[in-house]
Amino acid sequence: MKMIEESLKKKKVCVSCGETSFTEDYTRGENICTSCGLVASERITDRGPEWRAFTTEERNARARTGAPMTLTIADRGLSTTIDWRNKDASGRALTSNTRAAIYRMRKWHIRSRLHSSQHRNLGIAMSEMERLSSQLGIPRDVRETSALMYRKALTKKLVRGRSIESVVAASVYLACRIHRIPRRLDEVVAETNVSRKQIGYAVRLIVSQVNIDVPLASAKDLIPRLSSDLFLEGRTVQKATEIIKSAEEKFVTTGKDPGGIAGAALYIAGIIEKDRRTQREIANVSRVTEVTIRNRYKELVRVLGISISVDS
DNA sequence: AAGACGAAAGTGGTTGA
DNA sequence: TCAACAACTTTCGTCTT
Secondary structure, three states: OHHHHHHHHOOOOOOOOOOOOEEEEOOOOEEEEOOOOOEEEEOOOOOOOOOOOOOHHHHHHHOOOOOOOOOOOOOOOOOOOOOOOOEOOOOOEOOHHHHHHHHHHHHHHHHHHOOOHHHHHHHHHHHHHHHHHHHOOOOHHHHHHHHHHHHHHHHOOOOOOOOHHHHHHHHHHHHHHHOOOOOOHHHHHHOOOOOHHHHHHHHHHHHHHOOOOOOOOOHHHHHHHHHHHHOOOHHHHHHHHHHHHHHHHHOOOOOOOHHHHHHHHHHHHHHHOOOOOOHHHHHHHHOOOHHHHHHHHHHHHHHHOOOOOOOO
């Protein structure tokens, strides 16, 4: 037990490429690096059910727990509901006494459910968040984080005087940053009706007020996404990751657009590994211009002393 | 003909007085 | 609040493959 706790606490880093995200393959019991495919550890704990089910009915019949508690529903999925039918559990009609009692319970139950303005706010915000994050294709656990961010912002009274939508968008964006899922602010802005300025302001506000570390966007995080768009080969991707890593430690990549850095690294890696893409192709997927790719790649070559080999 | 290159001028955002 | 500034973009002519 102790060992399991320790291994959970320690953040795993891929020994091959330094990536920290892993896919757990339960059927094979392996931990696989999402970036380079390295099998990082075998014999992981299968946290799934110990039974098997082939149909939905079987699954429902065998499950012994209810829906998971979640932050993305305003009442955390913990509310009870009282049925509107005047029947008991076995389907018999209720006596008039019981019926009156149930009627009173129902009344208070409904009245107490959305009792505070915060709860009402959350209700609206969570449905908006659900819409936004599904539009952006954001996975479940990141949504939980963004819900948490929103709840923190709400309790700190940061939503007051600002539109719910802008704070929701900021929460989603920050959750992506925290989980190192590359979504740029512009992409989030595009799915909302709020101006970029307002969302940017909300983002900064939350970062300054809420006590959560938000890592800076790194060019490394963009590599998997860009390289799959470019259909690059594994070794090229790995090379690009190395380039960025040494660029980050050797030299300032700060203040530069991560897209430019990532694009330049992929360009160089492509040349070295003979898996070349044109500057235009790379510029398109990394959302910067060819000129920026050029500038960054010249800079990287100069600073890292990479010789673009003349052999071809 | 496509890709790479670099100069010049313009834009949106940050910083410091 | 404003000007200076760095990073990035747009545009365009030229060179290379």
